[in-house]
Amino acid sequence: MRAVPEGAGNDWFISALGAAQICSWGTLFYGFPLIAEAMRTDLGWSKTELYGAATLGMLLAGAAAYPVGAAIDRGYGRLLMSGASVLAGILLAAWSQVEGLVAFYSVLAVLGCMQAATLYEPAFAVIARRVGLLNARKGITALTLWGGFASTVFIPVIQFLIETQGWRGALLVIAGVNAIVCGGLYFFAIDPRKDIPARILQPDEAAPLAGRAAVGAAMRRPAYWGLMLAWISYAAAFSSLTYHFYPLLLERGLDSTGVVMVLSVIGPAQVAGRVLIHAFASEAPVRTLGSAIVVVFPLAVIGFAVAPPQVAVIAFVAAFYGAANGMITIVRGLAVPEMVTREAYGAVNGSLVAPMNLMQAGAPLAAAVLWQASGGYEAVLAAIFIGSLTLCVGFWFAAARGGR
Incomplete structure (x- = not known):
């Protein structure tokens, strides 16, 4: 196109x-x-x-x-x-x-x-x-x-x-x-x-791939599998935190009012993160932008695990976490055409989103089982931290191996 x-x-x-x-x-x-x-x-x-x-x-x-x-x-x-x-x-x-x-x-x-x-x-x-x-x-x-x-x-x-x-x-x-x-x-x-019209092909030029053929071609590129690992890891960590934030922060020592105050920071921080990209990094390569953003997630998990149970401190960590969440949504939308392929965007991106959504569905239940088995959220946070590290590894691999 x-x-x-x-x-x-x-x-x-x-x-x-x-x-x-x-x-x-x-x-x-x-x-x-x-x-x-x-x-x-x-x-x-x-x-x-x-x-x-x-x-x-x-x-x-x-x-x-x-x-x-x-x-x-x-x-x-x-x-x-x-x-x-x-x-x-x-x-x-x-x-x-x-x-x-x-x-x-x-x-x-x-x-x-x-x-x-x-x-x-x-x-x-x-x-x-x-x-x-x-x-x-x-x-x-x-x-x-x-x-x-x-x-x-x-x-x-x-x-x-x-x-x-x-x-x-x-x-x-x-x-x-x-x-x-x-x-x-x-x-x-x-x-x-x-819709933008399809490019007119030269007589000796092959038609662009579509559907399963395009997905199959994308799967032969290492960056595809790097993004797959990154987005599955992100879904596991994000959905586990989303569904367990409230009881997790109560266990950390905040009262219900304090937890609500912390959670209320995340939504505006997501918007703020997207505004920052729009204002200051609208032309930055997605591989560079994403490589920096993913670092925030393991740092935020560490913050939630070790920060003192004070609303201001944990809200500060939540703000950075929320901003990174807002930014990574943009990266998810743009990573495929820059790093994998510009053909059949909907099909290729959908093939990456499918396992991500499946993980998003199962991760909160897995976190609940782990909490029950271990007797606290320390083990859950440790698992989320590992997931945030694999997010980094997957995206960095895709950024290094993706098409330029």
Whole structure:
């Protein structure tokens, strides 16, 4: 694909995608813990039963990542993202009516597949088709800036809805947000007719690889496997910390108010990290940027393990951790075209995201088992630290062996 200049049309395109991503992330990802807690109180289900459904959904999201990416490569981005948002709305409405675990698990299973078709990775692939891979960096960075506000906007909104309408009423409202707002924005923003046209081939030139052929070619490059190790390690560490931060910090000696204060730092820090990249490193090579960012993760784990149980100190560590999380999202979106291949972005990136999502689904449970077996979070932090080191090793290997 050749690049095209950005203009007002593409500005609207990115803004509409960004607004939709705020709603998609805010309702489909950040809303679950709030709804689950309200369901636990109302229905008496255990956390294991509730979060087991979320794990099933994430597993199926991992399985759907490659076919979603390959379909977007073939020009079906509008149909996938808008259709998945409408179906997500229907599923959320069905969720509001569940009375038993079978129905709940059935809804969450299919809803996980809708996440694979509506969150960052499919949106990154849509941007690459619209503006070309050479111009995709600016659009992907801007999109993550929009998405960074999802928790800030929707966590208080969903909590208010639960308090005033109950969890069933809250689900009906966010069902409408998905079906109408997200579905509409994705439909009108993603126009296959405006995708950058394929480059005209010379008579003796082979057509670019697509689908499984492109993934197979990428797998023959060492950088692909370096990124695979890096992203799987990142998913294990990030999801374990996300699901266990609250009890981990309580065990470290903070009270509940202090833990909430620490956790409230992470979201704004993610946005701040992305702003810093946009302002000061918008042209830096992804291999250089990522090689520096990944170092923060093992340092942050050390900080969480040894810092004194003081809110200000641990919040300082959490801010660096959050900033690195925000930055690594941009690196994930840009690493494939710079370090592996510029062909079939959606399929190749989806093949890397699939095992990452599978690890993200299983790691919190593994951390819980390790906590129970060891009697504390020291062993869990040690395992997360090892994962953060393999993140560094994998990315540095990919950076050293990736195409230039």
